[in-house]
Amino acid sequence: MxxxxxxxxxxxxxxxxxxxxxxxxxxxxxxxxxxxxxxxxxxxxxxxxxxxxxxxxxxxxxxxxxxxxxxxxxxxxxxxxxxxxxxIPGMTGPVMIAVTGAALLQYYVAKPKDRGLLVVSLALILIGVLLGISRYTGELPVWLTAGSLTSLAVIMAGVYLIAKKPQEYKDSTYRPRDSENQKKSQ
Missing domain, CATH: 1.10.287 (Helix Hairpins)
Structure with a gap:
């Protein structure tokens, strides 16, 4: 090494x-x-x-x-x-946002445990690209409105909830008895 x-x-x-x-x-x-x-x-x-x-x-x-x-x-x-x-000098901010998202995505690929990190990294890349396009063209895309941003946020939240693994119940109060414990209690 x-x-x-x-x-x-x-x-x-x-x-x-x-x-x-x-x-x-x-x-x-x-x-x-x-x-x-x-x-x-x-x-x-x-x-x-x-x-x-x-x-x-x-x-x-x-x-x-x-x-x-x-x-x-x-x-x-x-x-x-x-x-x-x-x-364009104004591209530094959007590139920084997209690069941060790409670095988080690289970490997620190396250690894929938290699916929320995947959603956050993809969101940062998307935000960086959209800001870069708006800086390059001088205007925001026509479809990028407050309503579309809200719907994208709802979609991202849904993807996060779908991708999230259910937590194991470690300290559950319900514990089924096995047959030996039932015989000892009788």
Whole structure:
């Protein structure tokens, strides 16, 4: 496990060192801190993701590391792309909401116990996408009204209740007697 982590860290260092070498030889500043500052967000997230998935056996690993790893990886990727592409500055908020939903979804896939987390993650992704569309087009979709949002909330609540597993009754007051207990009491 440590050998794989060291391999990936070494690979990242080679890439960063190569970019710095290119920058110093050609003196154009393309790979400078001014352009590549999102790597300070992206690389820790990638390290968390790689550290979780690099092991041969995933048993014993805490999948909770996937939430901050997913958020840092998603936001670092978005901010790095924003440095080199012309992306609307107002898209950061919707992307952050959708990335948080995707990180929660990744955690749910790794540890599928709470179905409510699935509903919340899908809702966050949907909200982020809808806000991103509204920021990109400059207006909300025609069908997105208070009534449609209320009905979507009711649908999501219904999906949550359908997907929720019934709790086991551990401390039930009713306990059926077996035949031995009945014979002893007589």
């Amino acid at each position: 440590k050998n794989k982590s060291n391999y990936y860290i070494g690979l990242i260092l080679v890439i960063v060192g190569s970019a710095a070498f290119y920058n110093s030889v050609f003196l154009n500043g393309f790979f400078g801190v001014r352009n590549l500052w999102p790597l300070f967000i992206l690389l820790p997230g990638l390290f968390m993701e790689i550290d979780y998935f690099a092991g041969d056996k995933l048993k014993g690993r805490d999948p909770g590391v996937l939430i901050p790893g997913g958020i840092l990886t998603g936001m670092g990727t978005f901010l790095l792309l924003r440095e080199f592409l012309d992306i």
